[in-house]
Amino acid sequence: MADAVVVHPGAEAYEPSWFRTYSKKIGMWLFLLSDSLTFGALLFAYSYNRLSTPGWPTPFHVESIRNASIMTGFLLTSSLTMVLAVLASSRGDRAWTRNWLLATMAFGAGFVLLHAAEWNKLIGEGLRWPLFQTLFDLQPGTNPEYVAATRNFPQFGGTFFALTGMHMLHVTIGIIYLGAVALRKMWLPILGVLAILCWWAPGPFHYGFYVLLFGLAICAIVLLLKPMDYTDHDIEVSGLYWHFVDLVWMFIFPLVYLMSTRISS
């Protein structure tokens, strides 16, 4: 058989997309479509339980609402810095693209830290998913209100921690994703150090080790086996993911926190 060179035609050789955009963006939109159903199912599970359970606990007082409000501000601001990164990448400004991406990651990290600290406090005081008690050797809770809520309404802890935990996981994956796009191979040692720090961290922060280790493995595979210079399209696609996690929080915050508020006590 004679030597033959297969010549792949450029994108211009094909008809334009039916959606008038590039395939990476369509792929991300389809992923977000499926992910919205995951969060939709969790939100509906929470709402179903709330609707069908008389005396549903309202454990969030002033301190929790203040904390969740700051977290919301962080996520909204991170969405602004993300679009500014997309804007900078569209005009070819690599330095500001990276700066805005790092700012987005910083706001996202602030959100995760505040959220994990809140989980730590709630779990310590006795508001738990019954599964936690089975898996981990936890001390008895210190707040009688939370202990009673866990005992009488185990479905509250189940749905609350599943929903907010899934969202926290998505934000963490988003930070890892943006880090890979912004810093490329430089991100790998940083991620490794963060994972090691998480190993010694208290409470739920400790379990971040496994998430970061998994993220490190995926990033290493992608960045080492297929090194590439990310374009403005890649920045825009990563932005779509980031805005989606912001969007989901816009429903979790009012439905879970604001609707379970008791300010007077």
Next chain:
Amino acid sequence: MTHPAGDVVTAGHVQQTKAQFYWVWIALLVITVVEIALAYNQVFTPGRMLSVLLVLSIIKSALIIGYFMHLKFEAQRMKWMLMVSVCFCLALMAVFFADAQRILTLGWKGH
């Protein structure tokens, strides 16, 4: 979408400016403050509060999807396919709410 001239993002044929993004961000913050104020003062009954918060959340999500995710400026067929399919699938889940309501009034029929 590369645009070397200045602070604009193009998606489809329409351009978005930095000022537009700041206005959307401010609007999102203002709506969030309204939500928190309503929860703090507890001005509505829980049922009414749920409706108000859901409407405000839908407005916020429309702003995020439309402007930050640029969907407003994508092709019509992409907009419609994505929004109609996600709304339809989420609406299907609402079927179960009737059952949640039924549990509250469920009685033992006996034999």
